Amino acid sequence: MNARIETEATLPYYAPSSDEVTLFEQAWRNRLPVLIKGPTGCGKTRFVAHMAAKLGLPLYTVACHDDLSAADLVGRHLIGDGKTVWCDGPLTRAVREGGICYLDEVVEARKDTTVVLHPLADDRRVLPIERTGEQLEAPSGFMLVVSYNPGYQNFLKSLKPSTRQRFVSLAFDFPTAEREIGILTGETACDPMLARRLVSIAGSLRTLKDVDLEEAVSTRLLVYAARLIGSGVAPLVACRAAIVESLTDDREIAEALMEVVAATFGA
Ligand SMILES: Nc1ncnc2c1ncn2[C@@H]1O[C@H](COP(=O)(O)OP(=O)(O)OP(=O)(O)O)[C@@H](O)[C@H]1O
Ligand SMILES: [Mg+2]
Numbered sequence: 001m002n003a004r005i006e007t008e009a010t011l012p013y014y015a016p017s018s019d020e021v022t023l024f025e026q027a028w029r030n031r032l033p034v035l036i037k038g039p040t041g042c043g044k045t046r047f048v049a050h051m052a053a054k055l056g057l058p059l060y061t062v063a064c065h066d067d068l069s070a071a072d073l074v075g076r077h078l079i080g081d082g083k084t085v086w087c088d089g090p091l092t093r094a095v096r097e098g099g100i101c102y103l104d105e106v107v108e109a110r111k112d113t114t115v116v117l118h119p120l121a122d123d124r125r126v127l128p129i130e131r132t133g134e135q136l137e138a139p140s141g142f143m144l145v146v147s148y149n150p151g152y153q154n155f156l157k158s159l160k161p162s163t164r165q166r167f168v169s170l171a172f173d174f175p176t177a178e179r180e181i182g183i184l185t186g187e188t189a190c191d192p193m194l195a196r197r198l199v200s201i202a203g204s205l206r207t208l209k210d211v212d213l214e215e216a217v218s219t220r221l222l223v224y225a226a227r228l229i230g231s232g233v234a235p236l237v238a239c240r241a242a243i244v245e246s247l248t249d250d251r252e253i254a255e256a257l258m259e260v261v262a263a264t265f266g267a
Pocket of ligand 1: 013014015016038039040041042043044045046047148149183187219220223
């Protein structure tokens with residue numbers, strides 16, 4: 001058996017949309033940081049896990065929130081056994097090891113926190129650690145990756161232009177129908193006919209005009225529905241739980257969405 005196929009088979013499964021795999025790889029080779037934006041559940045996190053494994057790099061993921069401090073990323077002194085020891089944060093660890101530091105939902109982090117990324121995200125590629133006086137030079141393997149969902153953004157939660165203009169940006173979106181069917185069968189090994197039905201429901205729900213949903217149904221939810229149905233849950237019950245109730249709390253809207261589901265399953 002071909003060794004390359006064997007390697008590909010052990011990677012976290014990711015179905016590409018266009019040239020994002022090559023772009024990411026070339027960004028890494030050229031020591032450029034990458035920003036990934038796109039709606040929830042469209043494969044951003046999976047893509048990063050896939051690429052880290054493909055490139056053989058350790059991956060440090062940080063879920064950003066508005067309490068995240070620069071010390072949470074860089075590190076801090078901890079007291080134990082009567083002495084103070086320095087403890088690297090995930091960003092510092094990724095720099096030392098030449099791996100990927102992935103900041104998920106980066107717009108949630110405070111602007112004074114994201115500023116620590118600046119010297120690492122431009123051609124200097126250094127991480128000054130104020131508390132220890134160290135200045136770490138990032139090795140060639142190191143890569144900074146950030147992602148966010150532009151749908152949730154408001155003015156206060158946007159990236160500073162000086163931050164975003166340090167990244168190569170990849171825009172992700174909902175997959176085409178054929179690709180989404182491929183993702184569902186690849187991810188859950190479900191019957192292709194079921195995948196086709198779920199994707200057709202998603203297509204209808206994503207284009208519903210008069211329904212006020214905060215965000216359209218994600219591929220993630222379709223994967224949930226396929227898994228439930230695959231293990232014997234009735235399709236309408238599975239779609240209500242895995243799709244409809246996860247999209248809305250409004251009873252009228254939920255029933256309107258269920259009509260689309262029922263029509264697709266011929267119920
Ligand atoms: N291109 C893809 N290839 C394989 N699986 C995918 C793909 N896109 C979505 N999925 C499936 O959808 C799920 C959600 O994807 P993922 O967690 O990467 O989304 P995300 O974009 O990071 O969402 P969020 O913004 O909510 O974090 C995955 O666990 C996987 O099952
Ligand atoms: Mg994610």
